[in-house]
Amino acid sequence: MKVRQTAVQSFVAVLGLALTGAVGVAQTPPAGSNIPRGADGKPDFSGIWQSLSGADYGLEPHLATKDDPPGAGVVEGKVIPYRPEALQQRAKNFATRATADPRHKCFTLGTPRGIYGNEPFQIFQRPRDLTLFFEFGHPVRTINTNGTEHPDGHIDFWLGDSRGHWEGDTLVVDVTDFNGETWLDRVGNFNSDALHLVERWSYVDRNTIRYRATFDDPKTYTKPWSLEVLLYRRLEANVQIIENYCATLDFDEYYPVPPSGGQR
Amino acid sequence: MKNKLQFQWVPAVLFGALALAPNIAFAQDMRGWRETAFVPTPQGEWNGPRLPDGQPDISGHWSNTIGNHNNLTDPQGPLGADDEGPPRENPRSNARQPKPRSERAPSRLSDPADGQVPFQPWARAKQQEFLKYLNNPIKPEYVEPFARCAPGGPSKSFMWHGYEIRQFPGYVVFLFDSGNRVIHLDGKPHLPENLKLWNGDSRGRWEGNTLVVDTTNNNSKARLGRTGEFVSENATVQERIVFDPSGDRFTYNATYTDPTVLTRTFTITIPNRRVTDKTPVDDWNNLTFPAKHAGKEPIIEGYERICTEGNGNHGQVVAVSK
Numbered sequence: 070m071k072v073r074q075t076a077v078q079s080f081v082a083v084l085g086l087a088l089t090g091a092v093g094v095a096q097t098p099p100a101g102s103n104i105p106r107g108a109d110g111k112p113d114f115s116g117i118w119q120s121l122s123g124a125d126y127g128l129e130p131h132l133a134t135k136d137d138p139p140g141a142g143v144v145e146g147k148v149i150p151y152r153p154e155a156l157q158q159r160a161k162n163f164a165t166r167a168t169a170d171p172r173h174k175c176f177t178l179g180t181p182r183g184i185y186g187n188e189p190f191q192i193f194q195r196p197r198d199l200t201l202f203f204e205f206g207h208p209v210r211t212i213n214t215n216g217t218e219h220p221d222g223h224i225d226f227w228l229g230d231s232r233g234h235w236e237g238d239t240l241v242v243d244v245t246d247f248n249g250e251t252w253l254d255r256v257g258n259f260n261s262d263a264l265h266l267v268e269r270w271s272y273v274d275r276n277t278i279r280y281r282a283t284f285d286d287p288k289t290y291t292k293p294w295s296l297e298v299l300l301y302r303r304l305e306a307n308v309q310i311i312e313n314y315c316a317t318l319d320f321d322e323y324y325p326v327p328p329s330g331g332q333r
Numbered sequence: 334m335k336n337k338l339q340f341q342w343v344p345a346v347l348f349g350a351l352a353l354a355p356n357i358a359f360a361q362d363m364r365g366w367r368e369t370a371f372v373p374t375p376q377g378e379w380n381g382p383r384l385p386d387g388q389p390d391i392s393g394h395w396s397n398t399i400g401n402h403n404n405l406t407d408p409q410g411p412l413g414a415d416d417e418g419p420p421r422e423n424p425r426s427n428a429r430q431p432k433p434r435s436e437r438a439p440s441r442l443s444d445p446a447d448g449q450v451p452f453q454p455w456a457r458a459k460q461q462e463f464l465k466y467l468n469n470p471i472k473p474e475y476v477e478p479f480a481r482c483a484p485g486g487p488s489k490s491f492m493w494h495g496y497e498i499r500q501f502p503g504y505v506v507f508l509f510d511s512g513n514r515v516i517h518l519d520g521k522p523h524l525p526e527n528l529k530l531w532n533g534d535s536r537g538r539w540e541g542n543t544l545v546v547d548t549t550n551n552n553s554k555a556r557l558g559r560t561g562e563f564v565s566e567n568a569t570v571q572e573r574i575v576f577d578p579s580g581d582r583f584t585y586n587a588t589y590t591d592p593t594v595l596t597r598t599f600t601i602t603i604p605n606r607r608v609t610d611k612t613p614v615d616d617w618n619n620l621t622f623p624a625k626h627a628g629k630e631p632i633i634e635g636y637e638r639i640c641t642e643g644n645g646n647h648g649q650v651v652a653v654s655k
Contacts, residue, residue: 108385115501177639191515193501200499200506202515207484208639209513217624217632226637307522310515312530317483317554323474324554326563328593330455 104272109196112238120185122298127256145295155289162257175315177208177227179251181282185298191310207312212242219245240270261288276302363615368398371604374577374584379542381580386502394608396495396618399438405558406448409437443602450562456594463561482640484512484531486555487548487570488587491603495618497635510638523549546572565593581607
């Protein structure tokens with residue numbers, strides 16, 4: 070028999086909503102058993118996912134421009150705690166964003182920008198790892214969940230080196246080894262190669278993932294900070310990750326060979 | 334940056350490695366692993382492990398065993414910078430003498446019998462033009478798109494570096510050195526035909542040990558080799574990827590149909606072999622690294638492969654010789 074929600078429970082739920090409102094993602098009861106699970110019993114995140122947060126237009130609260138819609142922001146505490154010199158760099162990035170945004174160079178969006186960017190990505194999951202297949206640039210990020218550790222030394226990866234483990238039904242991913250050449254959004258927010266990112270992936274319900282990322286980067290920020298977005302499962306019958314090798318568009322016109330070998 | 338490993342593979346690095354490596358790693362370590370002939374894939378019922386959805390478990394790291402994409406019809410020939418043949422006296426010199434044709438691996442084309450692409454005359458002339466200007470690309474279209482970090486297309490990806498296969502219910506996923514590919518096993522309809530893609534749109538099914546893949550929506554911008562062979566946007570490709578019963582080897586067969594460029598179909602055949610923790614690491618066929626972990630069992634993994642800016646010049650290939 071279903072237990073009716075008491076007034077106290079309702080009050081607690083509303084209070085919870087109010088307390089977490091700053092991040093913009095309402096807390097909901099644990100997803101429990103009504104979520105996809107793999108043979109190993111762990112939550113199975115397989116599927117095509119996309120953020121509707123608008124985070125790529127700007128992580129912090131911002132008004133509209135002619136190009137981009139407004140947004141209430143996804144940063145816990147609203148603003149990113151930049152070091153003074155990093156704040157100057159962000160201002161420079163903002164001023165030159167039309168050309169300096171790595172997205173315009175077709176560079177891989179990086180981590181976590183690829184997660185909340187405006188194109189979908191697909192997760193393939195096995196007990197040993199998760200394969201994240203991004204549409205933009207068509208790169209693949211592997212989250213290893215087989216007990217392996219970060220490699221020794223520092224390696225410059227576009228997407229970082231990801232090692233995950235399960236805490237209950239939450240996938241916790243430790244990401245290091247960034248190349249520092251990616252941005253976090255279109256308005257110039259950024260990190261350095263010293264970033265240490267911790268992601269927490271959990272189901273809200275079977276078609277919604279809560280994604281939380283905590284940034285620790287002493288070269289860029291005065292203290293760690295977090296963002297949170299929801300990811301929605303793409304359910305259209307014909308949805309498919311379509312290769313978007315953006316970097317090839319610059320020379321697209323020279324190929325293939327014209328029919329009958331005609332000149333260009 | 335000093336003391337930092339760079340795994341952002343750019344063609345300059347790759348071609349540099351290609352030019353220098355035969356004297357160093359290949360000759361000492363890979364001889365015996367790399368091969369000079371097609372090893373037939375043994376026939377028989379699959380006796381390896383299966384995935385829960387019934388697919389033969391062919392996941393793991395793999396590589397082509399013969400040459401690379403330098404020369405489609407003579408993969409160990411003069412334009413093919415392979416490990417076979419006597420080492421060059423000067424590693425920067427391209428003057429290595431190849432073995433006689435009869436001692437080199439056969440053409441990648443197993444059909445037709447002469448091993449040549451059955452081009453219409455205009456297309457043969459175009460291929461010769463591309464070959465002539467490969468090292469002197471005086472027009473943008475003479476630059477082999479692979480040198481610009483473009484994906485290799487359905488077949489050429491298998492002639493390049495080692496790569497990884499991952500399998501999931503309803504999917505086989507290829508992680509190539511330059512570009513990636515998802516084979517749908519779910520019977521989903523192909524994308525609308527006007528969407529032309531570098532690696533096409535692939536739908537596959539298992540027939541015993543053979544993965545049969547229909548690849549449509551090909552933009553055919555990738556060349557089939559640095560020798561300039563090509564097809565058109567109207568090409569369709571049927572791939573038959575035949576695994577041996579134990580999953581140690583497979584033979585990749587791709588049959589191209591394209592009335593725009595060809596007089597008949599042709600089939601590319603590429604032998605492949607599993608890369609394990611016992612395979613010598615040469616940063617070419619075997620790009621894997623031992624994972625760091627507390628356990629005793631060997632785990633190998635491939636690092637991120639993202640080709641972006643920073644192209645070196647395109648000319649660092651073995652010169653065409655008589």
